[in-house]
Amino acid sequence: MSKVDALPARSCFDMHPAILIGLLVAAAAALTWRNLSGYLPASAWLPVLWRPEITDPQQMLVHYTVFPRIAVALLAGAALGLAGTVSQQVLRNPLAEPSTIGVLNGAYLALAVTTLWAPSLLALGREWIALFGGVAAFLCVFGLTWKRALSPVVLVLAGLIVSYYCAVTTQALVLLNHEYLIGLFIWGAGFLNQQDWSNVTFLAPRLVISIVLIAAMVRPLTLLGFDDETARNLGLGLTRARVCALIIAIALSASVVSVVGVMGFIGLSAPAIVMLSGARRFRDRLIWAPLCGALLLWLTDQLVLLIPPGYREMPAGAVTALIGAPMLLVLLPRLRAAMPMGNLTPSAPPRLDHxxxxxxxxxxxxxxxxxxxxxxxxxxxxxxxxxxxxxxxxxxxxxxxxx
Structure with missing residues (x-):
């Protein structure tokens, strides 16, 4: 039996991931039914989705704001769940996701710099500027870790350093130019408000392409769960496989961030939650984690819509922690047994003589x-x-x- 298959046996408290997904679907669907009923009767939802009456303000509102909001929540959550799963597998670290390697804060810094000193570039689209910032931050991390062959520990540490530098620089710019950068506070908090279907058409093809590419890399990504020496003996080029997988995860995460802002907790919690609820194998997590991420963000957004209108400007990116953290804490005691982390603990430095x-x-x-x-x-x-x-x-x- 290989190390990949030699996973801990399930206890009597384990549930199948389908049960968790079913519970999330039921909760999110019930809240969506309640919120949509405040706009239109249930019999009108499907016709309004495909062809609303232009003369009816309520139908236009539901078609161009409510339905796109649900679709963006599902797409963004699925994308972050997929990106988090790939990042955790590649780095062999259940706490790793693209935000820990500087992508989110790199995108945030790029938008701040562009808004201040090159506002004309915003005409190209905010998503491309954010994507450029995220990729640039990753290239900095890549350069810092190249000599260490993209070691998992070194990569995460370098990512944290780049992320902190980007965050501090952005905060300094916002403090000194708050009258120009006040909009970044809204974007950075993670809002799902929509005005049309453009963000849906932006995210959907990128998610589909990423799924196809990751599906074609399932075998090498599974072998990355071994230690480095075992993987090399099996003929897997570790550096190339890691770079390809990380580029896909980072590009997908940067696309999401450029559209809805920072939703970092979804990419961290969704893979861990489905793994601890029964999806032990990497192939299983690739299926269940995107579903879990999509439903978590959908459920979170529907809970935000329950807030009274005067206080409804609560960012969904902040509320995700209120939902995901308790779920993760319940399952966290079994995290160490459920996912082998490999040799991620660095050797202790020598003691000082004096x-x-x-x-x-x-x-x-x-x-x-x-x-x-x-x-x-x-x-x-x-x-x-x-x-x-x-x-x-x-x-x-x-x-x-x-x-």
């Missing part, structure tokens, strides 16, 4: 930084160093912030 020297130096440096924070400030006449003489003057105002 650790107290480092500790004392760090304390001295800390005291110096605290003194600078308390004594240096800016006023109407510019920067000023108060020193010891003016220390008491600024003490009441600065010490709470320093603490």
């Amino acid at each position: 650790p107290w020297r480092v500790i004392l130096f760090a304390l001295a440096l800390l005291l110096l930084v605290v003194w600078i924070a308390l004594a240096l400030g800016v006023g109407s006449d510019g920067w000023r160093w108060s020193g010891l003489s003016g220390f008491q003057e600024f003490w009441p105002w600065r010490w709470p912030r320093v603490v």
Whole structure:
């Protein structure tokens, strides 16, 4: 029996993924029925979907906003579930997804920079700018990890570094130019509001193409679940397979982010939830995770629509955590047994011969930084160093912030 097949036996508490999918479908469909009934009777839904009456405002509203919103939620959730599954398999890390390798924050930074210094490029389409930013962030990660042959641990760490740098830079730009970048707050939070079917036609072909490409790579992606030495003995080029799979996942995730914003939790939770509910094999997760992701985002959006109209501008990207986190926490105790993570733990660094020297130096440096924070400030006449003489003057105002 191969290592891929030698998975932990199911316990009596395991459910089949179909049961989980059925529960999600029932909940989302019930809420959708309730929300749609507030617009039109059930008998009019199908005719309005295909051919609404132009003279009826309610039918036009349902056709161009309500139905596209549901379709985008399903497509975006499925895409993120697929991308998360591929990323976790390639990196052999159940906590990995495209957002951990800088794609989301790279797209966010690209939009901020374009809005400030090249607004004319927005005419090309926001989705292409966000896609360029996501790919550029991944190329930075790729360059940082190339010498380590795209090692899973090094790739995730480099992704976090690039992601943090992109996020900090974007936040600085937003703080300094909030009057121009206020729209990015709405986009970055993850909204599913739609005005037509353009986003549906944008996402659908990209999702289909990604599914076809991933289906053609099932065997090499399955072999990536082995350790590196075993996979090499089986004749699999690890670097090439990882790069191809990651490019597909990143391109798909960047497309979703460019349309609906940041929905990172779906790509992280959907593969783990279906795996822990019974989909042990990678082939099974490729089928069930996109379905789970689509239904999670659909259900989340329908719950958002239950909020009273005055407070309905709650971003769906934030609410996904309220639904996905409890489900993941329930199943998390079995995560370690259900998915072999391989040798992802880095070796411990050697102990210092004289650790107290480092500790004392760090304390001295800390005291110096605290003194600078308390004594240096800016006023109407510019920067000023108060020193010891003016220390008491600024003490009441600065010490709470320093603490």
